[in-house]
């Protein structure tokens with residue numbers, strides 16, 4: 001099977017999209033007070049950190065940045081590996097990692113970051129994890145690429161690029177921090193899970 005790869009965002013396009021999202025976050029939240037950025041592992045973490053740096057440049061303010069691992073909250077885990085493994089110990093088991101300067105997510109405005117939004121199941125899992133770890137005042141969602149095909153009623157607040165796709169395509173995000181390069185590409189002939 002021939003797999004075609006088409007680049008849809010290069011380094012400049014990613015930088016501009018993240019810069020725009022940083023401005024949109026500041027505008028929507030009228031600043032950054034009580035906001036916390038939380039990146040979903042793996043690449044969402046680096047997107048959140050880049051936005052935090054951009055916000056610092058624009059506003060001169062530090063915004064706390066955390067990491068979330070949603071693995072134990074997924075609805076597609078193999079039997080026997082369910083979320084009970086983490087029940088009652090959301091921090092101790094590494095689901096949510098916050099900077100030491102922050103006491104928790106209670107009453108905070110959480111802005112969740114992921115690289116790709118597809119069915120929405122990862123974000124559903126992320127929201128469950130966050131709710132188990134405290135009671136945020138609000139949760140907003142930022143994604144670099146929204147490719148559609150939602151299976152749950154989830155809509156992002158901030159989008160780098162909307163990419164109409166077929167189910168036989170996949171979107172891959174490469175980031176310098178993990179992949180050595182910044183690029184978003186679309187692959188044809190992908191076999192969806």
Ligand SMILES: O=P(O)(O)OC[C@H]1O[C@H](OP(=O)(O)OP(=O)(O)O)[C@H](O)[C@@H]1O
Pocket residue numbers: 040041042043114115116117118119120121122123
């Ligand atoms: O909206 P969804 O259908 O849940 O798909 C989106 C998720 O898929 C990818 O993660 P994946 O589980 O492939 O793992 P990865 O981040 O390690 O690549 C991507 O990073 C998103 O988190």
Ligand SMILES: O=c1cc[nH]c(=O)[nH]1
Pocket residue numbers: 116118147169170171172173
């Ligand atoms: O196209 C897709 C779908 C899910 N997750 C991805 O990273 N890309």
